Amino acid sequence: MGNDPGEEKREKIFSATLKLIAEKGFHGTAMSKVAREAGVSAGIIYHYFENKDELIIELYKELKRQMADSLVRNFDQTQPLTAQVRYICGECFRYHLKHPRQALFFQQFATSPYYTTRIEKEMRCHFGVISETFERGMQEMIIKDLPGPVIETLLIDVASSLAKKHAVGLVELTDALVDRVMDALWEAIRN
Amino acid sequence: MGNDPGEEKREKIFSATLKLIAEKGFHGTAMSKVAREAGVSAGIIYHYFENKDELIIELYKELKRQMADSLVRNFDQTQPLTAQVRYICGECFRYHLKHPRQALFFQQFATSPYYTTRIEKEMRCHFGVISETFERGMQEMIIKDLPGPVIETLLIDVASSLAKKHAVGLVELTDALVDRVMDALWEAIRN
DNA sequence: CTATTTTGAATGAACGTTCAATCCAAGGAG
DNA sequence: CTCCTTGGATTGAACGTTCATTCAAAATAG
Numbered sequence: 001m002g003n004d005p006g007e008e009k010r011e012k013i014f015s016a017t018l019k020l021i022a023e024k025g026f027h028g029t030a031m032s033k034v035a036r037e038a039g040v041s042a043g044i045i046y047h048y049f050e051n052k053d054e055l056i057i058e059l060y061k062e063l064k065r066q067m068a069d070s071l072v073r074n075f076d077q078t079q080p081l082t083a084q085v086r087y088i089c090g091e092c093f094r095y096h097l098k099h100p101r102q103a104l105f106f107q108q109f110a111t112s113p114y115y116t117t118r119i120e121k122e123m124r125c126h127f128g129v130i131s132e133t134f135e136r137g138m139q140e141m142i143i144k145d146l147p148g149p150v151i152e153t154l155l156i157d158v159a160s161s162l163a164k165k166h167a168v169g170l171v172e173l174t175d176a177l178v179d180r181v182m183d184a185l186w187e188a189i190r191n
Numbered sequence: 192m193g194n195d196p197g198e199e200k201r202e203k204i205f206s207a208t209l210k211l212i213a214e215k216g217f218h219g220t221a222m223s224k225v226a227r228e229a230g231v232s233a234g235i236i237y238h239y240f241e242n243k244d245e246l247i248i249e250l251y252k253e254l255k256r257q258m259a260d261s262l263v264r265n266f267d268q269t270q271p272l273t274a275q276v277r278y279i280c281g282e283c284f285r286y287h288l289k290h291p292r293q294a295l296f297f298q299q300f301a302t303s304p305y306y307t308t309r310i311e312k313e314m315r316c317h318f319g320v321i322s323e324t325f326e327r328g329m330q331e332m333i334i335k336d337l338p339g340p341v342i343e344t345l346l347i348d349v350a351s352s353l354a355k356k357h358a359v360g361l362v363e364l365t366d367a368l369v370d371r372v373m374d375a376l377w378e379a380i381r382n
Numbered sequence: 383c384t385a386t387t388t389t390g391a392a393t394g395a396a397c398g399t400t401c402a403a404t405c406c407a408a409g410g411a412g
Numbered sequence: 413c414t415c416c417t418t419g420g421a422t423t424g425a426a427c428g429t430t431c432a433t434t435c436a437a438a439a440t441a442g
Contacts, residue, residue, distance in 0.1 A: 009421090025303075027218025031398055041423045043400075052398065104302070110355060111295050113214060117359050144375060149362040153352045154375070161348040162341065168302050171340040184335060184345070188379035197387085222432055232389045234434080243432065 010048050012038045014059050022101035025108060026056065057119065060109050063102050068126035070095050075129060081137045085189060088130060089155050089182045096163030097173060103163035110157070143189045154185055201239050203229040205250050213292035216299060217247065244305065251300050252314065254293050259317035261286055266320060276328040277377060279321055280346055284373050287350035291358060294351030332382045345376055 016038035020029040031052055035042040049055040071091050079087070096103040109115055124131070134151055137143040143151075162181065166173040207228035211220040222243055226233040240246040262282050268275070287294040300306055315322075325342070328334045334342075353372065357364040 025216060025218055027216055027397095030396075032396085042398090043424070044422055046399070047421070107298070107302070108216075110352065111298055112216065115355070115359060117361055120359075120361060144371070146371065146375070147362050147368070149356050150353065150368075150372060153349055153356065157352040158344055158349060161344045161352070164302055165340050165344065168306075170301070171338050177338070177341070180335070180337065181341060184337070184379040188375040200387095221430075223430080233432090234390070235388055237433070238387070 009038075009040065009044070012040065013045055013048060013055070014062060017055060017059055018063070018101050018105055021056070021108065022104040026112060026114075053114070056109075057114055060105070060114070060119070061123065063105065064123045065126055067095055067102070068123070071127075072129050077129070077133065081133070081140070081142045082186070082190075084133055085137070085143070085155075085186060086182055089159070089185055090178070092156055092159040093163065093173070093178050093182070096160045097166060097178075100163060100167035103160045104167060106160045107164050141191050144191055146189075151189065154188055158185065197239070200229075200231065200235070203231065204236055204239060204246070205253060208246060208250055209254070209292050209296055212247070212299065213295040217303065247300075248305055248310065251296070251305070251310070254296065255314045256317055258286060258290075258293065259314075259321070262318075263320055268320075272324070272328060272331060273333050275324050276334055279324060280377060280380065281373055283346045284350045284376065285369070287347050288354050288364065288369065291351065291354035294347065294354055298348065298351055334380050335382055337380075342380065345379055349376065 013034065016034050017029065020033055020037060031045060032042050034055075035045060038045075045055065049058060071088060074091075075084070075087065077084070096106075131148055134143065134148070138145045158181075162171065162173060165171045171177075204225065207225050208220065211224055211228060222236060223233050225246075226236060236246065240249060262279060266275070266278065270278070287297075325334070325339075329336045349372075353362065353364060356362045362368075
């Protein structure tokens with residue numbers, strides 16, 4: 001896979017940034033530490049990113065894209081809506097449990113000044129299939145007619161919040177517990 | 192109300208700290224900025240608190256106490272258990288919507304190195320009535336037997352996530368919508 | 383007067399960012 | 413094959429700023 005070597009370096013910087021931010025938070029993550037963790041010099045980060053803020057926002061977009069891909073990849077639109085919602089919910093949990101650093105990062109990002117409507121709307125396109133499915137579910141009165149961001153909160157934010165608590169040891173998310181939480185969320189959403 | 196003037200200053204420092212931490216996070220909140228926001232000199236903070244860490248921990252304890260008070264204030268133990276549990280759920284959800292800064296602060300604190308079992312056990316006493324009610328609710332099968340942190344996520348993290356989205360304009364939280372979300376969450380929690 | 387509260391300049395460490403200097407791969411010339 | 417040129421990639425020391433914290437001195441209270 002003769003990848004662009006610059007792309008490789010970008011990824012190294014991304015993954016070092018993700019690791020440190022998950023551990024120490026935004027302001028606890030120094031650019032010099034990112035450089036050390038990525039095995040590059042401090043200056044080179046500014047060759048690939050304008051500054052620290054842009055690095056963090058670009059990382060968020062990249063991770064959001066990856067998550068959306070993962071949710072949509074095996075999504076089956078021929079299934080009944082109940083199954084579709086459960087699937088999305090389940091994938092969400094599994095994804096965040098499998099990538100605890102991303103869960104920690106997402107939580108921090110969502111409660112930071114970086115989080116804006118502009119960025120969130122920019123990311124909407126990656127979740128097209130999913131939101132369309134929910135809209136149809138609402139029209140057919142199968143699920144409650146709640147605004148998209150509310151549904152997102154109930155599925156995605158709950159998953160990342162719980163995954164974060166799992167990552168720091170506040171709760172143990174067994175498969176059985178995840179199933180029960182998904183059941184509970186379905187009760188919340190369905191009509 | 193001839194309050195201790197030192198207590199007034201403490202409160203000023205607390206509210207400045209809360210505001211800045213909710214906006215910028217722990218590391219993004221400089222002591223000098225806290226001082227400016229509180230309208231005091233930088234040095235005086237160290238007269239009331241040993242250092243930044245102690246300030247943050249004391250703020251957490253104070254806010255936790257305030258929240259517990261607010262939940263218990265109009266709590267009516269003569270009501271049927273279902274009404275009691277619902278009442279607490281509703282108050283909790285509304286409290287965090289009403290105090291988004293506290294919600295953001297709690298979220299940050301809970302997943303930071305500041306958060307320890309020791310502090311949490313110290314705070315238990317303020318939630319006596321509340322946790323007893325939840326326990327009885329679970330025993331009598333009124334609500335689902337889910338771990339505390341999961342219930343907390345459904346009430347508190349959902350509330351603060353929605354409050355944030357409301358703040359950036361991603362969704363408009365009308366009273367009617369809040370009621371509907373609260374109903375939905377009750378469906379998730381109840382048995 | 384004494385005792386307590388308050389100030390804000392001073393301190394050294396750590397931060398984000400810059401940039402002159404170097405490295406290195408690729409290619410043409412001899 | 414060797415030498416020279418070229419331009420982007422990379423380095424790390426250096427810069428100015430900001431940080432948490434301290435403390436002698438000033439203000440205030442009793």
